[in-house]
Amino acid sequence: MILLFAFIGILLALLAICVFRAVRQTNIQSPESEVSVSRLRDILQKGQSATTVGLPENFDRRTAQYAAGLRSLLQAETVSSVQSEISEKFDRFHQVMAETFPLLHKNCEKYDFDGSLLFHWKGKSAQNPILLMNHLDVVEAVGAWKHAPFAGEIADGRIYGRGALDDKGPLYVMYQAVEELLAEGFVPPCDVYLASSCTEEIGGTGAGKTAKWLQEKGIRLRFLLDEGGMLVDRPMTGVDGIYAMIGVLEKGIGNVKFIAKSSGGHASAPPNNTPLVRLGRLMSALEDNYPFRMELPRPLLEMLRRLTPNVPFAFRLVTANLWLFQPLLKVLVTKVPMLAAMSRTTVAFTTAKGSDGYNVLPQEAFVTANIRYSHHQAVEETHRILHDFAKKYDIETEILNAEEPAPVVDYGSAEFRLVEETIQTVYPGVQVSPYVMTGGTDARFYKDLTASALRFAPLYITADQLARVHGVDESLFIYTLAFGVDFYKKLLERL
Numbered sequence: 001m002i003l004l005f006a007f008i009g010i011l012l013a014l015l016a017i018c019v020f021r022a023v024r025q026t027n028i029q030s031p032e033s034e035v036s037v038s039r040l041r042d043i044l045q046k047g048q049s050a051t052t053v054g055l056p057e058n059f060d061r062r063t064a065q066y067a068a069g070l071r072s073l074l075q076a077e078t079v080s081s082v083q084s085e086i087s088e089k090f091d092r093f094h095q096v097m098a099e100t101f102p103l104l105h106k107n108c109e110k111y112d113f114d115g116s117l118l119f120h121w122k123g124k125s126a127q128n129p130i131l132l133m134n135h136l137d138v139v140e141a142v143g144a145w146k147h148a149p150f151a152g153e154i155a156d157g158r159i160y161g162r163g164a165l166d167d168k169g170p171l172y173v174m175y176q177a178v179e180e181l182l183a184e185g186f187v188p189p190c191d192v193y194l195a196s197s198c199t200e201e202i203g204g205t206g207a208g209k210t211a212k213w214l215q216e217k218g219i220r221l222r223f224l225l226d227e228g229g230m231l232v233d234r235p236m237t238g239v240d241g242i243y244a245m246i247g248v249l250e251k252g253i254g255n256v257k258f259i260a261k262s263s264g265g266h267a268s269a270p271p272n273n274t275p276l277v278r279l280g281r282l283m284s285a286l287e288d289n290y291p292f293r294m295e296l297p298r299p300l301l302e303m304l305r306r307l308t309p310n311v312p313f314a315f316r317l318v319t320a321n322l323w324l325f326q327p328l329l330k331v332l333v334t335k336v337p338m339l340a341a342m343s344r345t346t347v348a349f350t351t352a353k354g355s356d357g358y359n360v361l362p363q364e365a366f367v368t369a370n371i372r373y374s375h376h377q378a379v380e381e382t383h384r385i386l387h388d389f390a391k392k393y394d395i396e397t398e399i400l401n402a403e404e405p406a407p408v409v410d411y412g413s414a415e416f417r418l419v420e421e422t423i424q425t426v427y428p429g430v431q432v433s434p435y436v437m438t439g440g441t442d443a444r445f446y447k448d449l450t451a452s453a454l455r456f457a458p459l460y461i462t463a464d465q466l467a468r469v470h471g472v473d474e475s476l477f478i479y480t481l482a483f484g485v486d487f488y489k490k491l492l493e494r495l
């Protein structure tokens with residue numbers, strides 16, 4: 001009986017601690033910050049404000065100029081294709097860039113790697129250079145667009161077009177900031193490299209060529225800033241506030257082929273366990289009994305900690321008490337594909353082949369899987385697990401290609417804080433959080449050149465706009481452009 005009371009007592013005490021910690025997190029969010037965020041929303045979505053949040057200088061004039069500049073980039077179509085990485089359309093885009101950013105072209109050394117560009121802006125010192133990067137290619141624009149995808153139409157305070165968010169908007173504000181600093185006679189304290197590949201969307205070789213060139217020159221980067229997160233309004237269901245999400249962790253990427261063999265034969269008298277059946281069993285078993293370990297990465301836990309003041313109380317009870325609820329969270333995370341992908345190696349079956357005839361049993365059939373390697377089970381361990389798993393179904397594995405995960409950036413580092421503080425100077429009231437990328441970016445090609453690959457573009461978007469990246473009616477609020485230009489200018493001034 002005493003034991004039972006003691007047990008209940010401990011439970012009640014734990015509950016009280018959890019509630020106390022969750023309630024305390026509520027108070028962190030002051031009413032003033034709520035007011036400043038809603039005013040910021042008014043500016044960024046509608047361009048208006050009666051405000052305590054300062055507008056960038058000459059806001060209206062600059063917004064009109066920047067929207068026109070971005071429009072000309074959107075009108076120069078740059079859909080990349082695996083069939084041919086090299087295309088004349090990139091030359092035309094370079095021409096538009098030369099017209100839009102004349103001082104950049106006049107003052108910086110320009111290198112062209114089959115359409116992928118690199119600019120070298122000499123600073124006061126060649127020590128500890130940095131790299132700012134993005135890509136100039138886009139994915140194709142299929143589906144029914146309300147606004148033509150390569151017209152750069154402006155409506156309701158937004159500019160529409162394929163690439164508005166991914167990645168010509170970020171590209172525009174980056175080069176425009178350099179252009180304005182050059183006009184002011186600014187010389188950066190260190191060398192600055194600016195790169196725009198033309199093969200990002202096809203996982204091509206553009207960024208790899210650029211990285212190799214830098215490596216051959218013996219260049220080691222203090223940090224790089226590439227696409228990845230943005231300033232997202234209400235980044236997840238139930239999460240209020242505007243969060244600048246900085247990608248700090250990118251998984252490895254590769255492809256594995258699973259091959260099942262047999263002696264073939266006619267389909268009229270089939271034996272059991274033919275190659276396609278074995279492959280089917282393998283795929284089904286792998287989905288039902290995922291062989292990879294779930295481990296919540298530190299940046300994911302830090303992200304949950306930083307989101308805590310803005311999530312509903314029931315969630316806050318969990319996220320404010322991760323010391324107690326981490327095991328439970330590990331189970332919950334498996335139910336949300338996006339969070340699961342952040343926490344373990346994933347396997348996605350993508351292509352398949354059997355025999356060439358409807359009535360012929362295949363002598364050899366295969367499926368391929370796209371693999372994203374977690375840091376805690378990287379390339380070698382993942383391949384061993386897949387090989388052993390496949391063996392049970394009499395299936396061989398062949399590694400088609402594999403890249404190790406990039407180093408995880410420390411969100412306590414000076415480089416992360418530099419970006420974080422710059423964001424908060426330009427966008428007052430916005431909160432900053434590290435996050436785990438599930439997709440791959442060009443930054444991975446630079447993993448031997450720097451341990452600090454930060455993935456963030458300083459533009460404001462809503463969750464709906466985020467969902468339209470690679471979809472129809474991709475758009476960007478034109479009022480965020482001046483803030484984006486100011487971010488890059490301030491970042492370069494603070495180096």
Ligand SMILES: [Zn+2]
Pocket residue numbers: 135166167200227
């Ligand atoms: Zn992109």
